[in-house]
Every structure is written in structure tokens, then in C-alpha cells.
Amino acid sequence: MDIETGHRKRIALIAHDARKDELVNWVTEHRDTLLRHELLATGTTGRLVEEALQTPVHKLLSGPLGGDLQIGALIAEGQVDVLIFFWDPLAAQPHDPDIKALLRVGVLYNIPTASNEATANLILTGLLAVMDG
Numbered sequence: 251m252d253i254e255t256g257h258r259k260r261i262a263l264i265a266h267d268a269r270k271d272e273l274v275n276w277v278t279e280h281r282d283t284l285l286r287h288e289l290l291a292t293g294t295t296g297r298l299v300e301e302a303l304q305t306p307v308h309k310l311l312s313g314p315l316g317g318d319l320q321i322g323a324l325i326a327e328g329q330v331d332v333l334i335f336f337w338d339p340l341a342a343q344p345h346d347p348d349i350k351a352l353l354r355v356g357v358l359y360n361i362p363t364a365s366n367e368a369t370a371n372l373i374l375t376g377l378l379a380v381m382d383g
């Protein structure tokens with residue numbers, strides 16, 4: 251897959267079902283900043299973000315069907331700059347091994363990763379602001 255490179259950063263967005271509303275609210279709040287970058291997401295999350303922002307999102311498979319692994323592979327290939335992953339701390343997921351694999355490569359490749367709004371805000375206001383010059 252070719253994700254546009256250059257000045258724009260590639261931001262992967264993922265949320266488990268119990269936290270999708272939280273992610274949709276967050277992307278809506280930060281719409282102007284996010285629209286300056288390239289967005290990719292797991293299937294269902296991507297559809298919701300597209301609807302909320304009215305902008306195209308590169309959608310991978312749904313998480314339980316391999317979407318986490320696809321985003322992990324893109325991280326390994328150097329095609330993701332930021333990972334925003336609102337995972338569910340209260341419910342077991344059937345694809346837990348895939349989630350672990352994604353989080354593992356995120357650490358391995360030193361990808362700024364947020365699992366909650368507080369950290370996601372810091373990444374946007376800090377890291378992306380610096381990146382944007």
C-alpha cells in the first residue's frame with residue numbers, strides 16, 4: 251500500500267467498541283489538526299472517523315479480522331508515524347494476540363503511541379506541532 255509521504259504525518263487510529271465514541275469525539279475536537287495529516291484506521295473505526303470528519307480514511311480490515319496486524323506490518327515497514335489506539339481496559343478481546351503484536355511493534359519501532367485522550371492530546375499539541383514546524 252502506498253501512503254502519501256512528505257510533510258504530512260501518517261496517523262493510525264483504532265478504538266475498541268467500548269471506546270469508539272471517545273475516539274470519535276476526540277477526532278472531531280481535533281479535526282483541523284488531523285485533516286493536515288494522512289489518516290489510516292482499522293475497518294470499523296475508519297468508517298466512523300470518515301463519517302465524523304467527512305474526509306477519506308485509509309481503511310484496513312476490521313481489528314478482529316486482521317486489521318491490527320495490518321497496521322503492525324505498516325509500522326514495521328516505516329509507514330506509520332503516530333498510533334492512537336484507544337483499547338478497552340475492561341473487556342477481553344478475541345484477537346488479543348494481534349493487539350499485543352501491534353503494541354509490541356509500536357514500542358519496537360519507537361512510534362509515539364496514545365491509549366487515552368490525555369496522551370493523544372500531548373502527541374497532537376507537542377509532537378505534531380514540532381513536526382509541523
Ligand SMILES: O=C(CO)COP(=O)(O)O
Nearest residue numbers: 292293294295312313314
Ligand atoms: O478491534 C480493533 C482493534 O483491536 C478495532 O477494529 P475495528 O476498528 O474494525 O472495530
